[in-house]
Amino acid sequence: MKILIIEDENLAAKRLVKLIKEYVPEAQIFGNLDTITASVQWLESNPEPDLIFLDIQLADGISFDIFEQVKVKAPIIFCTAFDQYAIRAFKLNSIDYLLKPVDPAELVAALEKFRNGRKEPAIDIDQIRLMLGQSTKSYKNRFLVKVGERIQTIDIQEIAFFYSEDKVTLLQTNQGKKFIVDYTLDEIEDMVNPENFFRLNRKYISAIAAIKEVFTYSNSRLKIHLENCTDNDILISREKMSAFKIWLGQ
Known part of the structure; x- marks a missing residue:
């Protein structure tokens, strides 16, 4: 060897x-x-x-x-x-x-x-x-969304979380408004600052401000409740637990 x-x-x-x-x-x-x-x-x-x-x-x-x-x-x-x-x-x-x-x-x-x-x-x-204080990568400050025939921007600070539903990716604002975005969650994960956003699972990327409650769950997992979100079954796998706790507590 x-x-x-x-x-x-x-x-x-x-x-x-x-x-x-x-x-x-x-x-x-x-x-x-x-x-x-x-x-x-x-x-x-x-x-x-x-x-x-x-x-x-x-x-x-x-x-x-x-x-x-x-x-x-x-x-x-x-x-x-x-x-x-x-x-x-x-x-x-x-x-x-x-x-x-x-x-x-x-x-x-x-x-x-x-x-x-x-x-x-x-x-x-x-x-x-x-x-480690070494990040020099730049991240998106805003996302374009379409409202009828009008295109508008949503500042990153206004976004509570991104999620996928029926093969469509959406963002939800802090006020609970929903907009379709033209990116996959995998693409968005690379666009947003990991200091402020975390990939909870395959369906959700959340801003830290949108984390309402965190519960321990069976089989060494965590259950997350997000602000203004009706999905009560957002789970973080055992594999992601350590990284999530680091992110939440930094």
Whole structure:
């Protein structure tokens, strides 16, 4: 097994190597790489490893920038000190998320996931960038809607939530007015600021101000009541719970 370590803290890297060697003595370990620049150069010049251990904060920036410069297919286990974000995995090729100092039992569990080909639920990289104060992406400030023969704009601050119904996408304002929009929910999810909007499930994207009540529900899920919404069965899956709680409490 060929393992690449990208980590800007030398002591953390040495400890990680020691733990990996204890569990996978046959592993070939490459690195330690401590910058985005060095990581990109290595990945461009060497065969892809079987697995990457990756810190989020490197000496010259956030490690997500690596994937904007070079294509990486290898699975990733993140190691970071950002415990307050409670992130389980990311929308790349992530296997798991380990908090530094890495717990040996958690490392073993992560390597078992890798060997068994299991992946944790993912959340969007733009959302993580936002939490880390790194988001530079621009988002829509208003949406065009058609009212009879007239076209008007709805400011993003006026939108309570977007939802799909009978293969049509609609937005509902804070006043409860509904308008058809010419985008799918998947498209809208990428257009709105994840600081203010969250994809609750396949049918709903909600503004934080529209979240009226949150209830625990059976099978480790959450039930959401939205303002001025008659749908009382809006559920958040177990896979989305952690990301939703992070978003709600940030």
